[in-house]
Amino acid sequence: MNTLKKTIALFIERLLAKITSFSFSQSKQDSILMQKNGAIKPGKIVTIGNGVDTNIFRPLINRLEREKILGLSRDVVRIATTCRIVRQKGIQDLISAFSLLKKTVENVELLIIGGNIEQDIDPFQDEILKRIEEYELAESVVLTNLVNNVNEYLAVSDIFVLPSYREGVPKSVVEAMAVGLPIIATRIRGCKELVEHGKSGYLYPAKNVSQLFYYLKKLSLSIEDRKFFGFAGRNRILDNYQLADYNQKQIRVIKTLFKQYHISFVQ
Numbered sequence: 001m002n003t004l005k006k007t008i009a010l011f012i013e014r015l016l017a018k019i020t021s022f023s024f025s026q027s028k029q030d031s032i033l034m035q036k037n038g039a040i041k042p043g044k045i046v047t048i049g050n051g052v053d054t055n056i057f058r059p060l061i062n063r064l065e066r067e068k069i070l071g072l073s074r075d076v077v078r079i080a081t082t083c084r085i086v087r088q089k090g091i092q093d094l095i096s097a098f099s100l101l102k103k104t105v106e107n108v109e110l111l112i113i114g115g116n117i118e119q120d121i122d123p124f125q126d127e128i129l130k131r132i133e134e135y136e137l138a139e140s141v142v143l144t145n146l147v148n149n150v151n152e153y154l155a156v157s158d159i160f161v162l163p164s165y166r167e168g169v170p171k172s173v174v175e176a177m178a179v180g181l182p183i184i185a186t187r188i189r190g191c192k193e194l195v196e197h198g199k200s201g202y203l204y205p206a207k208n209v210s211q212l213f214y215y216l217k218k219l220s221l222s223i224e225d226r227k228f229f230g231f232a233g234r235n236r237i238l239d240n241y242q243l244a245d246y247n248q249k250q251i252r253v254i255k256t257l258f259k260q261y262h263i264s265f266v267q
Contacts, residue, residue: 001166014039022257024048024250026169029189046253049193050169051246054238057178059230060155067156072142076109077220080157080181082150082172083114083164085125090163090186090206092131097163097212099135105220108140113153115145154179158226159219162191165206169193178237182229184215194241200233 001009013034017023023045025031031047034040060066067074079098083089091112098110116125125143132141144153154160160176160183167190173183174194183201185191197203202218204211219226258264 010037010039017044020044021261022046022253024253026050027190028193030168046249048246048249049241050171050174051241051243052171052174052178052237053243054178054234057151057154057175059180059234060152063156066152070152070156072111072156073109076107077105077159078109078111078157079159079161079216079220080111080113080154080176081161081163082154082175083112083162085112085114085116085128087124088165090165091128093207093209093212094161094163095128095131095135095137095141096209097216098141099137100209100213101216101220102137102140105217108220110137110141111153111157112141112143113147113150115143117146150175151179154181157181159184159216160201161212161216162186163206163212164188164191167191174237174241177233178241180230180234182219182226183233184212184219194236196232196236200229200236 014037017034017040021044023034023040025034025045025047026049028047028049031045034045035042064074072078081091081094083091085091094110098108101108129143132138147153154176158181160173160181162170162173162183162185164170164186165188167188169190173185173191176183177194177200183195185195185201185203186206187203188206191203195201195203202215204215219229
């Protein structure tokens, strides 16, 4: 957010905290910030992170068969992103970086998993399609629109990119890491909590197309790095971001609150 919007948001959060019994925060950074500025007392907030079902989001054994079912190309290095097509997700930067990549690396494909929902304030899918046409990338970019089998598309991909300008703790990155994909993401809150730079992927400054291109090229040309980062990323999710653990953190707090307020709890 810009300074004004951030100030207003924090002011509203501070007001709401006064009438809130307890707060869940996906981001550890947000939890620290709210306690540091005195908006929430330490005993009134907990970081729950995010969670994913690693039995659904997991590496795929038979990639060729799944590519055929999904109608995707074979023998390509597939770069995937999962998002709504809105300006704040930075898809325009990814398209620009991918156009540079196409000029230097053969057999690469960009898979955009997502589209627009009715509630999007700033949808610009038409603008993205126009940009793809201007860069002459129509044959190398696949746009799925809204789908309910994201895990299958991720499992036939090689690299995951989140070029977003603002995030909490992005579920899309958690899902991609669970599948075993190396991550390239913007160096923003949330992403920094998930991706260990140089271990499970790379972080770059938001809107920096040249840096994004550099990391795309680096991973596109190195299957060894992709495997190393992907393996490390999945292990990080297995250890820290399991869906069951994510749910249990919240249930434990809710049970405690129910006892405190003498409310019966049925699980």
